[in-house]
Amino acid sequence: MTRLTVFYDARCGLCCALREWIGRQRMLIPVECRPSPRPTDELLVVADTGEAWSDGSAWVMVLWALAEYRHLANRLASPACLPLARRTFALLSKYRGSLSCSLGPAPEAASDHGL
């Protein structure tokens, strides 16, 4: 695996803020963020090898690709932490609309939809 592509919802302010945050991080595996081609509720991470991760797993994989957060990602992926991590990421996804509002308007501000 030499590359990860993150498909995010470009209409979600939180997602755009996260994309910018990812862009500022040091990466162990190059991460490319692309707007999702179709409106979707799922964050999707696809590797160049064809493997794909969605939802909570996708968040963990994004963290895993970043140098400073790989250790955290491995922790989150452990059987003890994974259920809690998945619930947290599901909550983040669920309330991303209101979180986006607090971050200001998204670049494409038709945001009734999300991540």
Next chain:
Amino acid sequence: MFNNQGVPVDAAQNQYVLVSYAIYLVLSIAVTIWVARTLHKNGRAFLVDAFHGQETLADSVNHLLLVGFYLVNLGWIVMTLRTSHEVWSTRGAVELLSDKVGTVLFVLRLMHLFNVFLFSRFRRRALERAVNAPPPLPPTAFFGPQTAGQ
């Protein structure tokens, strides 16, 4: 006041305590040097692995850990040298000595554990960051390499 050998009591106690101090220092410092050398010798392999074969960097970190280990342990030994116990006999001196050396051995054990923990953490972090490290989670779908990134 004199004891049964005609030596003043204060001087006798002083002698016991001084001999205890001397033995305590020699024993504690000897054990500290032995543990430090063991860690220094056997921890090197972990560090070389953790720093991807960069021996100069590994040796440098190993030496810094050694200095830290000596400072903490020798500091502890010196700080805990003083006793308020009164020592009137050889038995008392041996008991005082065992108390003191036992505490030093216990602290050395904790420091040794801490150092081994550091060595293993350096190595674990290095393994995690390896280029061919496997992803932490199994994929939830597989699109095939030809469609990846599309």
